[in-house]
Amino acid sequence: MYMMLSVILFIIGAVGVMARRNTIILFMCIELMLNAVNLLLVAFSRLHEDSSGQVFVFFIMAVAAAEVAVGLAILSMIYRNVKNIDTDHLGNLKN
Amino acid sequence: MIKLVTLVPLFPLAGFLLNGFFGKKMSKGLSGAIASIAVLASFIVSLGIFIELNGSEAKEHVVNVMSWISAGALQVPFQFLVDPLSSWFLLIITGIGFLIHVYSTGYMHDDEGFQRFFTYLNLFVFFMLLLVLGNNFLITFVGWEGVGLCSYLLIGFWYKNTAYNNAARKAFVMNRIGDLGFLLGILLIFVNYGSITYTEVFPNAGAADSSTVTAIAILLFIGAMGKSAQLPLYTWLPDAMAGPTPVSALIHAATMVTAGIFMVVRSNVFYSISHTASEFVAIVGVITALFAATIGLFQNDIKKILAYSTVSQLGLMFLGLGVGAFSSSVFHVTTHAFFKALLFLGAGSVIHAMGGEQDIRRMGGLSNKIKITYLTMLIGTIAISGVFPFSGFFSKDEILAHAYEHNKVLWMLGMITSMLTAFYMFRLLWVTFFGSFRGTHHQAEHLHESPASMTIPLMVLAALSVIGGVLGLPEFWGTHNWMQEWLEPIIRRPHGSALSHETEWMLMGIALSGALAVIYITYMVYRKNNVLPEANEANLKGWQKVVYNKYYVDEIYDAIIRKPLDAISTALHKFVDLQIVDGIVNGVGTSVKSIGGLVRMLQTGNIGFYIMGMAIGLIAIIIITFNL
Amino acid sequence: MLGYTITQWLFGILAFMAIMFGLMVVFSRNPVNSVLYLVLTFFCIAGHYLLLNAQFLAVVHIAVYAGAIMVLFLFVIMLMNLNQDSEPQRTMISKVIAGVIGGLLLLVVVGALRGSEQLAITRYGHSEIGLVRNLGRVLFDEYLFPFEIVSVLLLAALVGAIMIGKKEDRPLAESNQE
Numbered sequence: 001m002y003m004m005l006s007v008i009l010f011i012i013g014a015v016g017v018m019a020r021r022n023t024i025i026l027f028m029c030i031e032l033m034l035n036a037v038n039l040l041l042v043a044f045s046r047l048h049e050d051s052s053g054q055v056f057v058f059f060i061m062a063v064a065a066a067e068v069a070v071g072l073a074i075l076s077m078i079y080r081n082v083k084n085i086d087t088d089h090l091g092n093l094k095n
Numbered sequence: 096m097i098k099l100v101t102l103v104p105l106f107p108l109a110g111f112l113l114n115g116f117f118g119k120k121m122s123k124g125l126s127g128a129i130a131s132i133a134v135l136a137s138f139i140v141s142l143g144i145f146i147e148l149n150g151s152e153a154k155e156h157v158v159n160v161m162s163w164i165s166a167g168a169l170q171v172p173f174q175f176l177v178d179p180l181s182s183w184f185l186l187i188i189t190g191i192g193f194l195i196h197v198y199s200t201g202y203m204h205d206d207e208g209f210q211r212f213f214t215y216l217n218l219f220v221f222f223m224l225l226l227v228l229g230n231n232f233l234i235t236f237v238g239w240e241g242v243g244l245c246s247y248l249l250i251g252f253w254y255k256n257t258a259y260n261n262a263a264r265k266a267f268v269m270n271r272i273g274d275l276g277f278l279l280g281i282l283l284i285f286v287n288y289g290s291i292t293y294t295e296v297f298p299n300a301g302a303a304d305s306s307t308v309t310a311i312a313i314l315l316f317i318g319a320m321g322k323s324a325q326l327p328l329y330t331w332l333p334d335a336m337a338g339p340t341p342v343s344a345l346i347h348a349a350t351m352v353t354a355g356i357f358m359v360v361r362s363n364v365f366y367s368i369s370h371t372a373s374e375f376v377a378i379v380g381v382i383t384a385l386f387a388a389t390i391g392l393f394q395n396d397i398k399k400i401l402a403y404s405t406v407s408q409l410g411l412m413f414l415g416l417g418v419g420a421f422s423s424s425v426f427h428v429t430t431h432a433f434f435k436a437l438l439f440l441g442a443g444s445v446i447h448a449m450g451g452e453q454d455i456r457r458m459g460g461l462s463n464k465i466k467i468t469y470l471t472m473l474i475g476t477i478a479i480s481g482v483f484p485f486s487g488f489f490s491k492d493e494i495l496a497h498a499y500e501h502n503k504v505l506w507m508l509g510m511i512t513s514m515l516t517a518f519y520m521f522r523l524l525w526v527t528f529f530g531s532f533r534g535t536h537h538q539a540e541h542l543h544e545s546p547a548s549m550t551i552p553l554m555v556l557a558a559l560s561v562i563g564g565v566l567g568l569p570e571f572w573g574t575h576n577w578m579q580e581w582l583e584p585i586i587r588r589p590h591g592s593a594l595s596h597e598t599e600w601m602l603m604g605i606a607l608s609g610a611l612a613v614i615y616i617t618y619m620v621y622r623k624n625n626v627l628p629e630a631n632e633a634n635l636k637g638w639q640k641v642v643y644n645k646y647y648v649d650e651i652y653d654a655i656i657r658k659p660l661d662a663i664s665t666a667l668h669k670f671v672d673l674q675i676v677d678g679i680v681n682g683v684g685t686s687v688k689s690i691g692g693l694v695r696m697l698q699t700g701n702i703g704f705y706i707m708g709m710a711i712g713l714i715a716i717i718i719i720t721f722n723l
Numbered sequence: 724m725l726g727y728t729i730t731q732w733l734f735g736i737l738a739f740m741a742i743m744f745g746l747m748v749v750f751s752r753n754p755v756n757s758v759l760y761l762v763l764t765f766f767c768i769a770g771h772y773l774l775l776n777a778q779f780l781a782v783v784h785i786a787v788y789a790g791a792i793m794v795l796f797l798f799v800i801m802l803m804n805l806n807q808d809s810e811p812q813r814t815m816i817s818k819v820i821a822g823v824i825g826g827l828l829l830l831v832v833v834g835a836l837r838g839s840e841q842l843a844i845t846r847y848g849h850s851e852i853g854l855v856r857n858l859g860r861v862l863f864d865e866y867l868f869p870f871e872i873v874s875v876l877l878l879a880a881l882v883g884a885i886m887i888g889k890k891e892d893r894p895l896a897e898s899n900q901e
Contacts, residue, residue, distance in 0.1 A: 075799065
């Protein structure tokens with residue numbers, strides 16, 4: 001059951017990344033996907049009666065926090081320069 | 096001192112490094128002094144080695160410097176071989192090298208590339224010493240290539256002149272052809288003897304079958320042909336006169352061109368075994384000698400005359416090698432180094448006095464203006480012409496006597512060559528130093544004797560040219576032929592003269608009277624009657640024209656080698672290169688580019704799109720993995 | 724009730740809420756609303772953690788995600804003044820494609836996980852692995868080194884974020900002038 005739940009949450013996150021253009025919302029969808037994975041890890045940890053899964057979740061949280069901090073810093077930086085955080089406008093690297 | 100042999104090449108190397116790295120910051124005097132002192136130090140050590148070797152019983156000393164190449168069957172230690180031959184060459188190289196260094200400090204004084212010049216010169220001496228000292232073919236080869244490089248650098252020393260650069264390149268390419276032969280010879284030696292160390296190969300030289308030895312000997316001789324400017328690879332040497340005159344003296348007369356002689360003497364055992372190779376060497380030598388001597392007859396450039404005379408004298412040396420007179424050839428190398436360096440340096444002094452003029456038709460009457468130069472050049476000319484008792488007489492006579500013993504035709508041709516030599520050398524002398532001055536007014540005012548740094552080496556060399564003959568007085572005079580005894584340990588074929596004393600006296604008489612007769616003729620023609628070389632080359636008739644144009648050898652090479660090569664290259668370029676190679680390369684390029692252009696369309700820069708792609712890929716992977 | 728235990732009821736309700744809020748995150752037009760829905764999703768997930776006897780993790784989850792990360796999101800959104808539905812929408816077709824791909828992915832994954840349903844958690848309420856004591860023992864024993872590395876990572880992220888977010892007007896101004 002937990003497996004199904006986390007798969008569904010994960011796919012909601014994926015669809016969000018695909019369908020939205022706002023970079024902040026993209027970030028939130030990524031968080032959602034990460035949490036889906038976290039949930040699965042905790043479930044397995046419970047299933048196998050092993051704390052390692054929960055420890056992994058800790059690490060994922062830490063990494064996610066770092067990622068969000070850096071990502072949002074970059075984002076605010078971009079916003080300051082181009083006044084826009086629309087993914088369609090951020091294709092400048094291409095040219 | 097023998098243990099210190101490493102120092103000999105080390106001094107010039109240090110001089111090279113000092114001048115090379117810090118030359119720009121040094122004054123000219125300091126730079127020249129460093130270079131000269133480096134070579135002088137080498138000379139002193141060489142002298143010590145020579146004296147010690149003279150006193151010691153063992154004549155072969157192997158000095159291990161370091162291990163070098165160790166790859167399976169190929170063991171090439173970095174060893175120096177000190178024996179009579181190498182120690183003698185050490186003396187020639189460092190001794191004459193030192194004199195020429197000193198001379199250069201005067202000659203090159205106003206040149207902006209002064210420090211660069213001494214850098215090259217020291218590097219050259221270093222490589223030459225390496226060539227001579229090495230105990231295996233590979234070290235010799237390194238030195239061999241190194242002197243080729245230095246020769247290239249020095250011929251093209253005035254690199255702003257395109258013709259000089261072309262001459263440098265020509266010398267390099269011609270040498271390369273010879274080097275290929277040398278290299279193949281070395282490889283063949285390694286294949287057959289399993290070693291390329293002299294002290295291991297030569298004692299067992301007879302182990303291989305005679306045809307192999309012949310092949311080795313001829314390949315090595317091809318290498319010598321390139322370096323020592325023998326037919327058909329000689330054309331670079333006259334062109335090499337583009338370099339500064341001291342370079343011509345050091346490299347293209349006294350030392351580098353004798354590397355070929357050295358190498359053949361070093362591997363004399365092969366030539367002793369292989370009769371065919373010896374004959375080949377002798378024939379090539381004598382033809383070159385005669386050929387170059389005739390070209391020399393009608394040249395008007397003072398350095399070109401000397402250059403052809405060098406080619407001719409080298410031919411004589413090879414004749415000596417071919418008839419088995421190895422020590423005579425080394426003797427001639429020595430005396431030739433004395434008088435040819437003297438002549439070149441004298442010519443340099445003349446050119447210096449004339450403000451860069453090299454054409455003897457525009458000189459004349461210089462004998463009382465630049466007396467020291469005149470006198471020393473006179474000595475050199477007499478020596479090279481083979482007049483008793485100057486050094487050239489003895490060495491040339493020795494070679495000719497051996498040639499006579501071997502084959503009368505060879506002797507005949509050698510004799511003619513030596514008479515021609517006397518002819519063009521005295522023609523040069525009379526035309527340059529006598530008669531009326533034919534230069535411009537400006538040059539006449541500018542005429543001056545060269546500074547002491549230039550005249551002192553001239554005088555030293557003149558003295559050596561006079562007395563050099565005592566090194567090899569003929570045996571039938573009841574004296575010791577010191578040179579022959581000295582080189583005895585390394586020559587693996589005993590050769591006593593089988594000629595009767597009467598014959599030898601006769602040969603000597605013929606040589607001397609021939610030389611004197613020729614000198615008299617030139618005196619009559621060029622001194623008494625003041626005949627001048629034709630001022631306009633276009634007026635030359637018939638065979639004179641052919642000879643003046645050096646038998647059109649350059650043109651012939653051009654026509655039979657360069658042109659076809661050009662044509663083949665052009666054809667290959669057009670079809671193979673442009674069509675096939677370029678086609679493949681460009682095809683790969685354009686296809687990658689067009690595919691890239693297609694794939695580029697996918698790079699929208701849109702994250703959502705990428706993630707869609709990722710999701711689709713994920714779906715595919717899951718489907719495949721779980722066999723849905 | 725209907726043959727389900729209280730835990731199962733709780734699971735069902737929490738799962739439903741998590742999915743609904745997750746969908747709202749994706750579909751709400753206003754970023755601020757999205758953030759708030761995401762916070763609610765996280766609370767639901769924390770509830771799941773409690774159900775799985777991961778009490779400590781649940782607390783940490785709320786503190787880190789709902790308390791710190793989401794506040795950061797909100798803060799940035801406010802800072803950028805994106806508090807409006809000014810976001811240009813994607814074309815309908817791309818949304819449909821996204822939905823289709825998502826649905827396909829779901830289908831495929833569910834298909835792949837077929838038969839794994841018997842892995843259901845059987846023993847509720849007896850585990851002690853989620854307690855701080857046990858977690859701490861594992862974390863500082865087996866995972867001490869990764870733990871230290873994570874601290875370095877966080878430090879680096881901290882410094883990096885400051886460096887990136889710093890107002891570096893000089894180089895930018897210069898590069899713009901060029």
